[in-house]
Amino acid sequence: MLKILNFINGNHCEAVNKNFIENSNPSTGLVYSTLPDSDEQDVERAIESAQNAYNSWSNISAESRFKILNRIAELIDEKNEELALAESIDQGMPLWFARTQVTLSAQNFRFFATAAMQYSSTNHSMEGNYVNYNQKSPIGIVACISSWNLPLYIITWKIAPALATGNCVIAKPSEFAPATAFMLSEICYQAGLPNGVLNIINGRGEKAGNIIVSHPKIKAISFTGKLSTGKVISTLAAPLFKKLSLELGGKNPVLIFADCNLEKAVKETVRASFLNQGELCRSGSRILVEEKIYNNFKKAFLTELKYQSLGNPLLNDTKIGAIVSKQHYDKILSYIEIAKAEGGKILFGGEPVFPKGLENGWFISPTVIENLKNESICNREEIFGPVVTLTSFKTEVDALEIANSTDYGLASSVWTENIQTAHRIATNIKTGLVWINCWMYVDTKSPFGGMKNSGNGNSGAWNIMDFFTEQKNVYIKY
Numbered sequence: 001m002l003k004i005l006n007f008i009n010g011n012h013c014e015a016v017n018k019n020f021i022e023n024s025n026p027s028t029g030l031v032y033s034t035l036p037d038s039d040e041q042d043v044e045r046a047i048e049s050a051q052n053a054y055n056s057w058s059n060i061s062a063e064s065r066f067k068i069l070n071r072i073a074e075l076i077d078e079k080n081e082e083l084a085l086a087e088s089i090d091q092g093m094p095l096w097f098a099r100t101q102v103t104l105s106a107q108n109f110r111f112f113a114t115a116a117m118q119y120s121s122t123n124h125s126m127e128g129n130y131v132n133y134n135q136k137s138p139i140g141i142v143a144c145i146s147s148w149n150l151p152l153y154i155i156t157w158k159i160a161p162a163l164a165t166g167n168c169v170i171a172k173p174s175e176f177a178p179a180t181a182f183m184l185s186e187i188c189y190q191a192g193l194p195n196g197v198l199n200i201i202n203g204r205g206e207k208a209g210n211i212i213v214s215h216p217k218i219k220a221i222s223f224t225g226k227l228s229t230g231k232v233i234s235t236l237a238a239p240l241f242k243k244l245s246l247e248l249g250g251k252n253p254v255l256i257f258a259d260c261n262l263e264k265a266v267k268e269t270v271r272a273s274f275l276n277q278g279e280l281c282r283s284g285s286r287i288l289v290e291e292k293i294y295n296n297f298k299k300a301f302l303t304e305l306k307y308q309s310l311g312n313p314l315l316n317d318t319k320i321g322a323i324v325s326k327q328h329y330d331k332i333l334s335y336i337e338i339a340k341a342e343g344g345k346i347l348f349g350g351e352p353v354f355p356k357g358l359e360n361g362w363f364i365s366p367t368v369i370e371n372l373k374n375e376s377i378c379n380r381e382e383i384f385g386p387v388v389t390l391t392s393f394k395t396e397v398d399a400l401e402i403a404n405s406t407d408y409g410l411a412s413s414v415w416t417e418n419i420q421t422a423h424r425i426a427t428n429i430k431t432g433l434v435w436i437n438c439w440m441y442v443d444t445k446s447p448f449g450g451m452k453n454s455g456n457g458n459s460g461a462w463n464i465m466d467f468f469t470e471q472k473n474v475y476i477k478y
């Protein structure tokens with residue numbers, strides 16, 4: 001049994017209360033690890049250790065920070081296979097995909113290591129012999145709370161910029177996929193990160209997470225998770241005037257126009273729908289197809305699905321792995337039932353799958369549903385699983401109206417060979433990310449984040465460096 005521990009002041013430890021939570025391997029349905037069920041006592045210890053470390057960490061040179069963060073990146077790269085295997089077993093994603101996410105996690109540290117060296121203040125001359133400059137200082141102790149869907153990638157996407165800007169961090173991985181954050185703590189220790197600079201608290205969201213968010217000494221929270229949790233966190237944080245970076249859910253439209261390269265559009269839309277079991281905030285879940293090619297697209301899309309092998313995440317040819325938890329598996333299946341009740345026609349899948357040897361695991365067939373109204377629950381609420389809906393549209397105006405009709409606004413992809421259509425859609429669609437004739441690409445140099453209820457768009461590049469700092473303007477008369 002793998003025993004995941006908290007990481008406080010450079011030491012691995014159980015929860016003070018000795019309570020723990022069981023965590024299962026989604027491919028087998030069997031408990032294979034335990035993690036601390038942390039409470040106030042653990043959070044207090046983490047805060048104390050962060051406080052003790054802060055003065056020194058916030059004052060060391062940017063180059064010293066760079067060296068440690070860059071070393072963490074190197075160690076993540078060196079342990080790629082080990083981390084990927086742990087991620088795949090813990091989360092259910094195919095191993096080959098986990099390897100790509102570990103590589104990106106190393107890149108997160110490398111990018112923000114170098115960003116620490118480049119981050120600078122501005123100054124402005126003013127009329128009347130005045131000059132002003134701004135100082136960017138770390139905030140102090142910040143929280144990084146992450147989801148289970150890309151466990152290592154998302155937590156490093158937060159921790160790296162928080163550390164690069166000189167903050168001390170209390171991180172909380174998801175209780176459903178805590179393994180690689182535990183391994184990261186060991187890597188940080190090996191890389192020479194001083195004790196107390198990064199503390200990792202495991203536990204339940206509504207308990208440990210809540211305590212972290214409410215703690216008066218934590219002044220900024222970077223959160224990735226559900227819209228409903230984002231609302232709870234906003235409510236707790238607002239009276240304490242904490243800074244919030246929220247990366248929330250999506251109900252992402254894919255717009256397929258009749259003039260697109262159909263073969264590419266079909267292949268990439270299958271990927272956009274089912275990569276990581278459809279458990280990506282960027283997954284396309286509402287496929288809108290121009291009426292003229294609806295039947296052709298549908299036929300090609302359903303044919304392509306036959307090549308999406310589902311099963312053991314550790315096998316090289318597996319495209320679709322297991323669903324992270326029983327709770328989430330039940331939730332996805334319940335949405336499929338809702339879709340049926342709403343008059344949806346299941347074109348493909350729509351049911352659990354029991355791969356040979358993994359009959360107790362949580363697998364769901366890729367599922368394609370048509371005939372649902374735009375107002376239906378399954379076209380509005382985030383399912384976050386291998387379930388997509390197909391809808392036809394007549395004109396570009398209709399397509400935009402449908403695309404913009406949910407409360408979410410995270411990402412969209414558009415397939416057309418007409419550059420004018422592409423630009424018009426990119427301008428008028430209400431999503432923080434737009435991919436034209438592609439999907440999934442994210443550049444760490446660029447801002448990242450959703451519009452509307454998908455978050456407040458504070459992530460990526462300098463945005464997140466600014467988020468993790470406080471700025472002060474100094475005016476001088478000379």
Ligand code: NAD
Binds near residue numbers: 204250
């Ligand atoms: P979740 O909201 O259930 O949990 C996220 C994290 O918050 C976990 O660590 C959890 O323990 C913690 N948490 C839960 N309740 C809390 C509380 N009251 N106070 C403090 N912390 C609390 O989300 P999830 O199921 O882990 O993740 C899936 C969601 O994340 C989806 O909606 C997905 O779209 C979203 N997501 C968004 C992005 C993005 O960039 N916008 C990226 C990945 C995932």
